[in-house]
Amino acid sequence: MLFFYLHLNAQNAATFYKHDKYLSSDKLEGRFPGTEGNNKAAAYIQKYFKKYGLQEFNNSYYQPFKVFVKGGINKMKSDSAATQNVLGFIEGSDPVLKNEYIVIGAHYDHWGWGGPGSGSKKKEAFAIHNGADDNASGVSALLCILEEISKQKSKPKRSIIFISFSGEEEGLLGSKYFVTHLPVPKESVKVMLNMDMVGRLNEKKELYMGGAGTFPNGVELMQKLQQNSGLNPVIHAGDVGGSDHVSFYKESISAVGFHTGGHPQYHTPEDDIDLINSDGGALVSKYIYNALTEIANYKEALFFMKQN
Template identity: 55%
Template sequence: MRRLFINTIVCAVYSCFMGCTVAAQISDTRITEDEIEQHLTFLTSSKTKGRYPGTAGNRRVVKYIRSEFEQYGLKSFNGDYLQKFNAKLRTADGEESSKEVKTWNVVGYIEGNDNHYKKEYIVIGAHYDHLGYGGPSSKKPGSEEIHPGADDNASGVSALLEIAEKMARNRYMLDRSVIFVSFGAEEQGLLGSKYFVEHLPVDKEKVKLMINMDMIGRLNTEKQIYMGGAGTFPGGVKLMKELGIQMGLNPVVHAGEVGGSDHVSFYKEGISVVGLHTGGHSEYHRPEDTMDLINIGGERTIAEYIYKVLIRVVNENYELTFINQD
């Protein structure tokens, strides 16, 4: 009876945006281990061949993410979820690179509901590319094995998709708007995020915070989730700690120590950031970074945690200004 009452209220409030039948389903939307596993299975499959830029496997992943964004009902900028750019591929130390390939960022957004604050944006991202069969960034030199990159960064992408789906169903809760980006060519030098920041689909001054997930699939027994940059926005350190503890996590929060993943591209442009990961491991950039080592239950908890962070910062009452940590 209580659940029916809540759904009835939601229908009344949200009827101008969605039908009552859909609104009644909102409270049932959950981030699930099964769906995280489905995303991980696809992203690390032999068909994607390590998601190396310029390959058929990479393009297959781009189509998959685009299809998911479309299915969730995310909006696109300029009528297309794909932001094309050219990536210059890394070579061994001392060698000059001349090869460029075409690749993409996949971008969608959910518009906020407040007439004023919907013109402000939170960006949440995770890179989808990896090392293919190895190459100069592999920690197993000379390897010709597929590097599936389950933790790096199929874990981040699968969480991004689940968060996007849940937030799309609960879009009535948003004051600010949220942009979801899966970056290409991160392993080639943060190229996708650099391109995105240089070609933002909205005014840079309106981008208030960037949240990045890179390697969040190995939650340990101490339940430690590490993050840097939380001091770049007001109350960030306190927020990340408190919500993490509420989720049963052990958040290790740094005000600075921004890190080395895609959120750095935003921080360099004066945009507040926080980057999350579950720590390094011996399988990093090796063929052994496989799906069977992912803590799927732990990743689900982290995704729910990040969702709660988003719900808090999209609220018009949460002040968002840039605080330099250099």
Template identity: 55%
Template sequence: MNKLFLAILISASTLSTFAQSEVTEQEIENHIKFLTLEKNGGRYPGTKANKRVVRYIIKDFKASGLNAFEGGFKQHFKAKLRIKEGEAEKPLAKTCNVIGFIEGNDPKLKHEYIVLGAHYDHLGLGGPSSKSDKENAIHFGADDNASGTAALLEISEKLAAHKKDLKRSVIFIAFGAEEQGLLGSKYFTEHPLVPVENIKLMINMDMVGRLNEQKHVYMGGAGTFPGGVDFMKELGTSLDLNPVVHAGGVGGSDHVSFYKKGISVLGMHTGGHPQYHTPEDTLELINLPGEKMVCEYIFQTILKKASSNEELYFIAQD
């Protein structure tokens, strides 16, 4: 009897530890540190380094207990790479989106989906999208978008620890080849793994690592779902943030691909900076406590919408 009681206590302790899983500054830093390693060379599509990053994301998804769709965590596609004017076209690059999900618990609402996304690729050694005059220099992309990828991994882990609270299902996508023209998100929306009409909200994180002293979190698309503007303002304020909320202003990252399919979106970021698309976008400039706050904001957004019975539907914006 004593052994049985001890086993129950250990099991309960383990479950409690898992249920209390939290976003931490250390884990955010560890993720960004790996993603910006020199050997990962700027996470350029089609490279061995890019594949190494994919393996890292899949390993983390599995550790958090995310499910894979039929066919596994990778959604393969070929990317047409951007070139400088006058250059010969490059061969199509083999790359992929990395996708996992948590199934909701409501018999009806589990067939509705909230998507959380962030692109994991960057510019490699520069190329036509670089803002730097340095030739063949690694563009580390700590904010763009190792910060968003780290947030994706941390938020997915925390939501998995709260999966019993979810009525709707949540899909997590690390997009490939965003820097080549939103190619990963375009591919997913053209080859969706669930019915497009069942995706009720897509939240995209692109450059969420540089929260300023005013604690501004910028977002576009809050008017594309019912009550979105007021909801995002009030939730952000309650978390000691100063959200800058736009009803429209859908912007130019991966959420655009979803908006074009008539899906409600939120494009989240912490603002531009001089290091954008240069080799100087490095880990040392990331505001780790700030990114943790942004992660909590997005976690709470998904938790509240995925655990609610409220109807979610698309509202077009000018």
């Protein structure tokens, strides 16, 4: 059994690495909104959404929107840029609970070539910001989780929306657009799980999360899932954080954000694939997969719980 588990984790680590390597490759040039690289990343995500059986909303996996780009960022002139969220859903198996939705997401955009006015920590030099951890890692986890969900013989009771946001770096723009243009009734969206920078698991195996207390017994669930996970979750009931799940929390939707911590390569051209911990990424993906399936099958009612 131990051999089987190790073999399975190695397979998942290889899959995690494959996705991250492509999304953080130089040919995508940092995935800045409005660029060919950003569109290639969206097409890659869409390919796997379709492969693993997600249904479309409004006959498309894309939710287009525009972002305003300041002059100088990514060698671009000041203008609006067209980009898109990528999304799809799995219908729940319960005839009643399928009308409730759990959202799981990760942003796929990054800072492109950087430049003055961008979020780069090295504004003086134009260089590709590949964002292997920020946030090719989150998208890699999202696709790994989707692949595992697709293998389930019986689907979760509640429906699940998988979404990859664009425009996060410019101020959570993709998630803000989504929550104000939901394809389902707002009251039916019960919990949002977000992954942003989950590719650098440290030696202590610490997975940080904020917002676990925004839905009933959330902290207790996350503690229970630690057993046999190979991780040491650092669980906060509040401390919701600063990524796309905040857009949901501000709309009174339960939201949990996951990450594996900061590092000196954050928002620099050095955030590359060679620093990614793929084995750790596989463990994180498995933990969040378990959280997602548990929440989608929750026996008790899900409702928003505000945190300080």
